[in-house]
Amino acid sequence: EARKSDHLKAGLCVDFPVSVVLPAGGTGERTGLQTPKQFCPFLGRPLISYTIESFEVSWIQTVVVVVAKENIGLMMDIIQRFLHKKVLVVPGGSTRHRSICNGVAALGEQRRPAAHKPKVVIIHDAVRPFVDEDFLHKIATAAKEQGAAGAIRPLVSTVIATTSEGYLDHSLERAKYRASEMPQGFTYDVICEAYQKLQCTESDFEFGTECLHLALQYCGTNAKLIDGPPTLWKVTYKRDLAAAESIIKSLSQSACLITGGLEAAVSLANVLQKAFGALDM
Numbered sequence: 001e002a003r004k005s006d007h008l009k010a011g012l013c014v015d016f017p018v019s020v021v022l023p024a025g026g027t028g029e030r031t032g033l034q035t036p037k038q039f040c041p042f043l044g045r046p047l048i049s050y051t052i053e054s055f056e057v058s059w060i061q062t063v064v065v066v067v068a069k070e071n072i073g074l075m076m077d078i079i080q081r082f083l084h085k086k087v088l089v090v091p092g093g094s095t096r097h098r099s100i101c102n103g104v105a106a107l108g109e110q111r112r113p114a115a116h117k118p119k120v121v122i123i124h125d126a127v128r129p130f131v132d133e134d135f136l137h138k139i140a141t142a143a144k145e146q147g148a149a150g151a152i153r154p155l156v157s158t159v160i161a162t163t164s165e166g167y168l169d170h171s172l173e174r175a176k177y178r179a180s181e182m183p184q185g186f187t188y189d190v191i192c193e194a195y196q197k198l199q200c201t202e203s204d205f206e207f208g209t210e211c212l213h214l215a216l217q218y219c220g221t222n223a224k225l226i227d228g229p230p231t232l233w234k235v236t237y238k239r240d241l242a243a244a245e246s247i248i249k250s251l252s253q254s255a256c257l258i259t260g261g262l263e264a265a266v267s268l269a270n271v272l273q274k275a276f277g278a279l280d281m
């Protein structure tokens with residue numbers, strides 16, 4: 001049976017069509033598990049279902065989920081079981097860029113009038129389940145204005161370059177750099193052009209890790225960068241699955257205390273509210 005948390009929606013809106021591409025075609029090699037991380041269950045529900053739920057807001061039209069061919073059936077079952085609406089499933093590619101490119105192409109193939117083509121496409125890794133509507137709205141709005149926008153976070157460690165013999169070559173001044181995270185947003189025209197096969201090279205498709213870079217390189221679009229919350233982090237290693245589980249458990253805990261207004265009961269309610277609040281990241 002579907003078990004969906006009743007998130008408070010922020011009541012935001014936009015006056016342009018927005019669609020989403022969620023790349024979910026990876027194998028999750030770094031977790032060391034057989035099951036790709038996006039399909040690992042948390043409280044009986046696969047991780048990807050939580051991510052899709054974050055995009056179930058009124059101002060988003062279509063969510064394209066890109067999965068490996070062999071997981072299309074599994075993905076369709078998840079959509080049916082957890083009552084996800086507005087989701088289109090398309091086959092992925094051998095790298096993340098190829099999967100995203102397939103997802104963007106699927107938005108153009110949908111049988112709908114040009115007027116309903118997305119103005120903005122949000123791209124978000126399926127394995128970053130904790131993204132809130134307010135931040136999605138910031139990314140969509142900035143992407144519409146600037147052509148591209150992306151989430152950034154401060155670097156935790158200093159980035160260094162090594163020599164081929166394994167010695168320090170040079171180190172970067174950490175304060176000047178940021179970690180690029182997801183979500184990212186693009187106007188539909190910019191992301192389509194960025195992935196044009198005539199300019200996006202095989203090397204980009206094979207080794208690239210940054211969509212914002214493609215937009216700059218092939219469309220001359222300087223993305224607007226927006227500081228994101230720590231919750232945008234990506235599930236990459238096994239330890240991240242444990243962290244995700246603990247957050248999902250804390251988010252799913254809720255209590256309804258009917259106090260009748262007695263002073264002692266009201267202060268108990270306040271204490272409980274603070275205790276639950278302390279579970280926040």
Ligand SMILES: Nc1ccn([C@@H]2O[C@H](COP(=O)(O)OP(=O)(O)OP(=O)(O)O)[C@@H](O)[C@H]2O)c(=O)n1
Nearest residue numbers: 023024025026027028029030094095096099126
């Ligand atoms: N061929 C691929 C590879 C990755 N992804 C997706 O891109 C996102 C971020 O990639 P990453 O964390 O690298 O996922 P995996 O490739 O699955 O992980 P690993 O590198 O450990 O195998 C994930 O949602 C992943 O499913 C994809 O859609 N298609």
Ligand SMILES: O=C(CO)[C@H](O)[C@H](O)COP(=O)(O)O
Nearest residue numbers: 096125180181182209210211
């Ligand atoms: O941060 C990102 C984009 O800026 C991507 O999520 C990241 O590049 C995915 O990378 P990988 O496949 O190497 O884990």
